Amino acid sequence: MFTYTEILGILLMFFGTVALAIPLGKYIAKVYGGEKTLLDAVFNPLEKLFFKLSGIDASKEMNWKQSMVALLVINAVWFIYAFVILIYQGSLPLNPDHNPSMTADLAFNTAISFVVNCNLQDYSGETGASYFTQIFVFTFLQFVSAATGMAALAVLFNALKERTTDKLGNFYNYFMKSLTRVLLPLSIVVAVIFLFNGMPMTFKAKDTVVAMQGDTSQVSRGPVAAMIPIKHLGTNGGGFFGANSAHPFENPNYLTNVVEMIAQLLISMAMIFALGYYLKRKKLAWVIFGVMTVGFLMLAIPNIMMEVKGNPAIAKMGINMSAGATEGKEIRFGAAASGYWSILTTVISTGSVNAMHDSTMPLSGMNEMLAMMVNAFYGGVGAGMLNFFIFIIIAVFISGLMVGRTPEFLGKKIEAREMKIAVLVSLLSPLLILGFTALASYFAAHDTNMGWWFGGKASTWLNNPGYHGFSEMLYQFTSSNANNGSGFEGLNDNNPFWNITAGVVMILGRFIPIIGPVAIAGLLAGKKYIPESAGTLKTDTLTFGLMTLAVILIITALLYFPALALGPLAEYFSM
Amino acid sequence: MKTHILPAIKLTIICILFFSGIYTLAVWGIAYIVAPNHGDGQTVRVNGKVVGYELIGQKFNQDKYFWSRPSSVDYNAAGSGGSNKGPSNPDYLKQVQLAIDTFLLRNPSVKKEDVPVEMVTASGSGLDPDISPEAAAVQIPRIAKATGLREDNLRKLVALHTEKALLGLFGPSKVNVLKLNISLNNLK
Numbered sequence: 037m038f039t040y041t042e043i044l045g046i047l048l049m050f051f052g053t054v055a056l057a058i059p060l061g062k063y064i065a066k067v068y069g070g071e072k073t074l075l076d077a078v079f080n081p082l083e084k085l086f087f088k089l090s091g092i093d094a095s096k097e098m099n100w101k102q103s104m105v106a107l108l109v110i111n112a113v114w115f116i117y118a119f120v121i122l123i124y125q126g127s128l129p130l131n132p133d134h135n136p137s138m139t140a141d142l143a144f145n146t147a148i149s150f151v152v153n154c155n156l157q158d159y160s161g162e163t164g165a166s167y168f169t170q171i172f173v174f175t176f177l178q179f180v181s182a183a184t185g186m187a188a189l190a191v192l193f194n195a196l197k198e199r200t201t202d203k204l205g206n207f208y209n210y211f212m213k214s215l216t217r218v219l220l221p222l223s224i225v226v227a228v229i230f231l232f233n234g235m236p237m238t239f240k241a242k243d244t245v246v247a248m249q250g251d252t253s254q255v256s257r258g259p260v261a262a263m264i265p266i267k268h269l270g271t272n273g274g275g276f277f278g279a280n281s282a283h284p285f286e287n288p289n290y291l292t293n294v295v296e297m298i299a300q301l302l303i304s305m306a307m308i309f310a311l312g313y314y315l316k317r318k319k320l321a322w323v324i325f326g327v328m329t330v331g332f333l334m335l336a337i338p339n340i341m342m343e344v345k346g347n348p349a350i351a352k353m354g355i356n357m358s359a360g361a362t363e364g365k366e367i368r369f370g371a372a373a374s375g376y377w378s379i380l381t382t383v384i385s386t387g388s389v390n391a392m393h394d395s396t397m398p399l400s401g402m403n404e405m406l407a408m409m410v411n412a413f414y415g416g417v418g419a420g421m422l423n424f425f426i427f428i429i430i431a432v433f434i435s436g437l438m439v440g441r442t443p444e445f446l447g448k449k450i451e452a453r454e455m456k457i458a459v460l461v462s463l464l465s466p467l468l469i470l471g472f473t474a475l476a477s478y479f480a481a482h483d484t485n486m487g488w489w490f491g492g493k494a495s496t497w498l499n500n501p502g503y504h505g506f507s508e509m510l511y512q513f514t515s516s517n518a519n520n521g522s523g524f525e526g527l528n529d530n531n532p533f534w535n536i537t538a539g540v541v542m543i544l545g546r547f548i549p550i551i552g553p554v555a556i557a558g559l560l561a562g563k564k565y566i567p568e569s570a571g572t573l574k575t576d577t578l579t580f581g582l583m584t585l586a587v588i589l590i591i592t593a594l595l596y597f598p599a600l601a602l603g604p605l606a607e608y609f610s611m
Numbered sequence: 612m613k614t615h616i617l618p619a620i621k622l623t624i625i626c627i628l629f630f631s632g633i634y635t636l637a638v639w640g641i642a643y644i645v646a647p648n649h650g651d652g653q654t655v656r657v658n659g660k661v662v663g664y665e666l667i668g669q670k671f672n673q674d675k676y677f678w679s680r681p682s683s684v685d686y687n688a689a690g691s692g693g694s695n696k697g698p699s700n701p702d703y704l705k706q707v708q709l710a711i712d713t714f715l716l717r718n719p720s721v722k723k724e725d726v727p728v729e730m731v732t733a734s735g736s737g738l739d740p741d742i743s744p745e746a747a748a749v750q751i752p753r754i755a756k757a758t759g760l761r762e763d764n765l766r767k768l769v770a771l772h773t774e775k776a777l778l779g780l781f782g783p784s785k786v787n788v789l790k791l792n793i794s795l796n797n798l799k
Contacts, residue, residue: 038783045781086629090621110619117623162690176631208622215630227638228645234666237642237650242689247669248662248792249676254689255664257652262638279691282735284666285652290782346728347698350707355726359743363732364693367680367741370783391735392693504697526695611699 038344038358042372045290046340049297049376057302060218061309061321067217068190068210069314079216086212094212097203100558103191104551106207107184111151111547114180118147118173131166132241133256138164145535145542150177152546153185153416155267155274155387155521156538158530162256162277167239174274175263179219182270182303185418186214188550189307192422193314195557196446202562218303219269226265229295234288237261260285268299271416273387273521281377281390282366293369293390297377300386304414307421315446320576324424327581331413331588335403336379342397343375349611364392375400382407385416387521394499394508394524398611401507401524402604408518409465409592416519419546422553429458429556430591431584432575441573448560461552466595468541469513473599476509476537491531499526503610507603512538517545655789657796663789664688668740674717674757676792677747680729681710684737694733707731720752741785744773760798768794 066073087094098106121128126137138146142158149156150173159165165174187210194204231237236257243255260276264286267274277283287293308328312321343365346357360371369377374391381388382404393404407413412423428445433455436443443450479486479494486494498505508524515522516538523529529538566572574580642650653665663669670686671679679686683694696703710731715723727746747769755762772791776782 039776041776041779041781042783045777048781086622086625089625090618092618092622106615106619109615110623113616113619113623117627160690160692171631171635172627175635176627179630179634180626208618215626220630220634223634224637228641231638231642231646231650234647234653236652237639237646238652239639240651243652243664245661245663245669247686248789248796249670249673251670251686253669253687255652255667256688256690259635259639261642261646261650262635277691277736279693279736279738282693283691284668284736284738284740288666290777294777294781349699349704350728350732353708353711354723355711355728355731356724356745357728358745359727359729361698362680362729362734363696363698364735366735366739367729367743367783367785368739373782389735392695394695394697395693397698499695500697500700500703502699504699507697524695525692526697607697607699 038360038371042370045294045373046376049294052294053298053301053305056298057305058309060302060306062313064218064306064310065313067213068193068310073217075217075221083212083216087208092208094206094209096206098206099202100191100195100204100554100561103204103207104554107188107550108547111184114177115147115151118150118177119143121169121173122146125166125169128166128168130168130171130239132239135163135166141532141535142530145539148539148542149521150174150272150274151181152519152542153181153270153272153385153419154516154519154542154546155272156516156523156542157274157521158535160278161275167258170263170276171259175266178263178266178270178272178274179215182219182266182272182417183211183214185416185550186218186303186307187211187418188554189418189421190214191554192425192557193311195554195561196315198447198565200562200565202558204558204561219266222269222299222302223265226269226295226299227261230261230264230292233292235261235264235292236285257285264296265299267388268296268386269303271300271304271384271386273381273385275388281388282392287390289368290373293373296388297380300388301380301384301414303417304384304420307418311421317446317576323576323578323581327585328413328424330585331410332379332383335383335407335413336376339379339396339400339403340372340375342400343371343378346371347397361395361397364395366390378404379407381522382520383410383413383415385411385419385519385521387515389522392525393511393522394526398504398604398607401511402600404522405511405514405600405604406592406596408514408520409469409596410588411465411518412588419519419550423549425553425557426458426461426549427584427588428575429454430462431580431587432573434587435580435583436573439573441571444566444572445560445575447565447567448563449566454556454559457552457556461549462591464544464548465517468517468544469510470599472513472537472541473510476513477506480505480509486533490533491528497528497534499528503603503607507607510599510603513541516541519546655793657793662793665787665789666740668738669789671788671792674753676795677742677750677754677788678730679788680739680742681731681733682737682739683733686738688738691736691738693735693737718750718753721749725749740787740789742788744769744784744786747786747791754795758799764798768798
């Protein structure tokens, strides 16, 4: 039965995150600014050793291009490493359940998915991944892919300082600092909380249990409590088990649910405040925070209400609906916390779930997709602020034109070259999402025989008929492009068609939205600094905040409305 | 670009050893000290025999027990997952109607408007260990009839096993079905 305690729980999760994000942001600004911090004594010598062994001079300043090359090269190394382990995992150690090696197309999809911080999973952890893979591929990539996004954002922070330069810090230094000063210590704290609450951390195989009614069943377990903290702190979202954070071993109770909720938003939100402290522009940080929060609440509040109310088609059957939309949900969290989670995990790029999104209400599903289409209300660690930066540039340009001033951001002129990059980045998402959804829909609508290799008849891809089936395909590409990784999991996606197309979308959806904003910032850093005057368009005001929000809403609404009308909106009106 | 390849490979190896190797071992070590059952998962025993895991739901569909929720994986925790049925799927809605009819047939004293929606819809993991206190209460007449126990004793049992919201403030209240049924067996 729904009670006010479920609402209090949501308030705790949201305000708890804000309360922790502000001091964490201040700390992150110090870390990237090279100031002394608490953990230097432990990690400074260790970092020196790591860099010495790798032959890296982490004090050498790089320009934006060098940073991006370093980023791309090391990401390519991770992809090759992950791919090789995945196709041989069956013969590697730490595989007590004897799970098989992945097929090449599944390994391609999975390796990309974890490298790009997406964590789309076309396999199920219980049967599809060995403990070796879970630890040495997935947990590893969850750390380093999060640090990659954070390091790219640190380069952008550096570029926005009030000076003219092309020297923007050292990528490896930012990368290592993100790992040792932020991700690792927080992961250990969160892991300890999980362990106290009964999350398993074992290398033993599946257990066989004879249950009370005499049925024999197996119980999967594994080194779960090491992976789940970084899964959330790094906005990765890839679950240890198939059911992700709906699984009782991956999210044992309401307290762990609160911790997982706070953990996944914490660093993304802290990055906003870090920007404010780093550039000494706290007001700008609050304006950005305000815009993101308004956008987030506009999506989250309706979802909470719709999930608490429940499925109208079941309500017509005349039963007791007080528990809400319980299909695909768990009693220990309740419908309200699951509705909140469904948006939080999609605005940021986590994509972990504590309830099955395929079974949420039609308009809840629409909001989940909208959250990923915008992908900048908080957004993934690092990546979210980078995406938001693109919207700021567009908003600066449009407002500049409207009031007849030269578009400037933080004392640097925005010119044709920067605008071209911003527009190209913002047009890439709809091209990938809508283009590939159109392709898949064509096959599904014509029930094209794709051959056994491509999953047989295209109609067998879908778990639900009609408009909802279309939503399943739209959701998959939206999630891939946003590097989110959640899914309408009814989609039968473990076949070469989906593994390969989604893989391609994930790569492009990751690296172009990283390189674009860093390139713009790099170009801006090289320009002459113009001190603020009466003629400057102020970007840390309420008006400019509203302008940015309007730009975001217009871009996403115009681009995606037709597709959403065919899927979730049509389903809603047909019910 | 070439200048980055070798350092990238070396740094990768170091990061694998440190951030997944040493980190995982550290968490495992902590688990051995602080986690229930040394991190192997908390089991529940009856007369010394393991009958299940506290957190993992199991199938209860006999009249003499409190039932668990419907499961898409039939409570076999070798896997996990929900039905992933969309809210407007006609076949799915037929299944829900069928589940309601079955629930009413086996709980003849329950009125249709009192059938809890959670008892006719599948959970997200397929392993939900809990039901709400209301969903337990509605099953009491059936269990009383099947076991011969008094209804007010069963009500007390449900109240005893109801876990309130976190700190009394946050989240829903719930009942762990496995622990409830073990106590039920002890009453007999």
